Amino acid sequence: xxxxxxxxxxxxVWHSRTGASERMAVAAEQAAGKEGRxxxxxxxxxxxxxxxxxxxxxxxxxxxxxxVSGTMKELFDRLYYPLLGQVEGRAYGTIIAAGSDGTxxxxxxxxxxxxxxxxxxxxxxxxxxxxQTPEAILAPKTVxxxxxxxxxxxxxxLAAGLAMGVF
Numbered sequence: 273x274x275x276x277x278x279x280x281x282x283x284x285v286w287h288s289r290t291g292a293s294e295r296m297a298v299a300a301e302q303a304a305g306k307e308g309r310x311x312x313x314x315x316x317x318x319x320x321x322x323x324x325x326x327x328x329x330x331x332x333x334x335x336x337x338x339x340v341s342g343t344m345k346e347l348f349d350r351l352y353y354p355l356l357g358q359v360e361g362r363a364y365g366t367i368i369a370a371g372s373d374g375t376x377x378x379x380x381x382x383x384x385x386x387x388x389x390x391x392x393x394x395x396x397x398x399x400x401x402x403x404q405t406p407e408a409i410l411a412p413k414t415v416x417x418x419x420x421x422x423x424x425x426x427x428x429x430l431a432a433g434l435a436m437g438v439f
Contacts, residue, residue, distance in 0.1 A: 280309035281434035283326035284427065287313045287333045287343040292369040292401065292413035297332040299420045300367065300427025307431035313347040320354040328363035328434045329390070330426065331381050335368050338376035348384045360389035363439035365426055367397045371409055374398035393439045394426050 282304050286297035301310040309326075311318045313333075323329070333344040340348075366381050368374040378396045399419040403409045415423075433439045 279325045281307040281327045282309070282330060282427070282431045283318075283322065283328070284308055284310040284330040284332060285313045285318055285344075285347065286310060286331075287341050287347075288369070289334060289336075289341070290369070290411065290413045292399070292415050293332045293334050293367070295413075295415045296367050296369065296399065296420065296423040297330070299415075299423040300330055300332070300430075303424035303427040304431035305428075307435050308427055313344050315346070315350060318347060318351075320351050323351055323355055324358060326362075328393070328430055328439065330365045330367065330430055332367040332423075333369070333377065335370045335374045335377035338373070340377045340380050345380075348381075352384070352387065355388055362388075362390050363393040363430060363434060364390040365392065365394040365396070365430055367423055367426065368399070369413065370398050370400050371403040372400060374400065391439065393433060394429055397422050397426060 284297050284301050286293050288294040297310045301308045333341050366378050368377045401413055
């Protein structure tokens with residue numbers, strides 16, 4: 273689901289290998305309504321202009337080997353300097369699809385966006401899929417309704433706060 277407008281209040285940037293992060297990003301977008309747009313984080317999809325057009329961000333990705341996925345990290349590597357000094361004070365949140373812990377990925381994003389001076393405005397959400405074998409890690413994931421509801425609440429809260437000018 274790619275949004276039609278290029279100027280959302282909330283830009284939901286995601287990467288997924290097993291479908292979990294994508295489904296969680298879409299749940300957040302649906303709850304955000306017209307204020308939210310979901311975009312895959314690959315270079316052909318998200319660029320500096322799109323990031324600058326948004327007033328807030330929700331980063332949704334899997335944890336891979338205790339860190340954000342390489343594709344999500346590439347987004348930050350590619351856009352870090354073009355956005356430096358231009359996005360201070362903007363709101364952000366994170367949703368992490370984890371095999372067991374997820375805190376490494378969440379903390380890595382927090383460290384990266386500290387340089388941009390973004391402001392966390394919602395608690396991080398880590399959804400633990402308890403995937404511990406190669407087969408379980410690589411398998412398509414079913415996101416529990418409780419987790420999708422939490423993603424929806426984050427999307428709605430971010431979008432409402434941005435629309436009201438709270439953040």
